[in-house]
Amino acid sequence: MDRWSGEVHLKRSLGFEDSNFTFSVKISDSANPPHEVTEVVAVQIVSDDSNQLSLDITPSELSVDETSATIGSLVGSIAVPVAGKNGSELFYFVDKNKEDDFPFYVNAATGDVFVTGPINATLKSSYDVEVTVGSDEIAPKSSRLVIKVTGNIGGSKPSFPTDPIVIRVPENSRIGTRILVLSPNDKSVKTIWPLKYQIVEQSPSDTTSFDINEKTGELKLVKSLDYEKVANHLLTVKVSSNDDSADFQYSTLLTVAVVVEDVNDFQPIFLSSDSAEISSDHPLNRPFFNVFVADEDSGDWSVVKYVIREGNVDGVFSIDEKSGELSLQKSPVVGRSSYQLTIRAEDGGQLFSEQILKINIRQDSSIAPKFVDRKMSLEVAENLPAISRIATLQVIA
């Protein structure tokens, strides 16, 4: 204060953090003794926006390269340029609630930013967070920090084996059997890309025989297969990125063809009669009866072989192994009225059935006409024109 003019000057600059001042001023004149009066002067510090401290962090954007950064890598440092202030008094606080899975750590005292979790530019190329900056003396203020992740964007998309994926499954596979695990060719992609698997279509549509684990891609059997009913199943599987918030979305459709393999689950069933009749003078080596069976399997599992197991006294009868046609090898023993043959029909998978066939011998040498062949079935090719000859039935008079 100038003692003559009364001008009051600042000796140092004031900040927001300074408290208000009061001081007493004594005024006196030159009389002897002087007249005196003391007044209290209050100085109020008024905030001046143009001169307020800036709490914006610098830099406001950091960048990290996924190919070189590992957990613990320093991304960079943020700071607030505060004139005349010791920066170490400031603290930095990141509000992580605004950013799920924020794979970075900001040191509250130094402003150093480190990598603390997996980063992948393909999945997420930018993190945008609020950093709260303040100190014991400065009211906290939010500031925006953007961390960019650079690297191989989109370069590591999952790829899958050949489409369609064909798998062969035996029809007798148990429910719960794991028949396939869908997995990207490059296994390392799996951890970067959390994938979701869904069956979007099954054909035939009325059979929902399969179920897929949404996370693991494990395809399981949930209903019994039956080769005889449905030999081929087609599944359309949607594989997509599991994280809807990721920057880079991925989705593809895969076709899985399930080829059901036949299993020998049917034994031959006799369809022909269990009794036959033959004249005692029937010519030798001429079929007089046709044994036949049905086997609902396919291929070798349905190819049947016929044998006479028992009752063929003196080897009177023979059976054609393939056709099941019974013939006489020898004339029946004179006076014998019947034979009981045990016929076995065995398929290529060694399942079999047996039938006891009673053969009555007519001794009368009857004069009645009779068929030469007693075939029970005729084969007719489709598309044969009408009036085509399909067989000639021969009769012995």
Ligand SMILES: [Ca+2]
């Ligand atoms: Ca069979």
Ligand SMILES: [Ca+2]
């Ligand atoms: Ca079968």
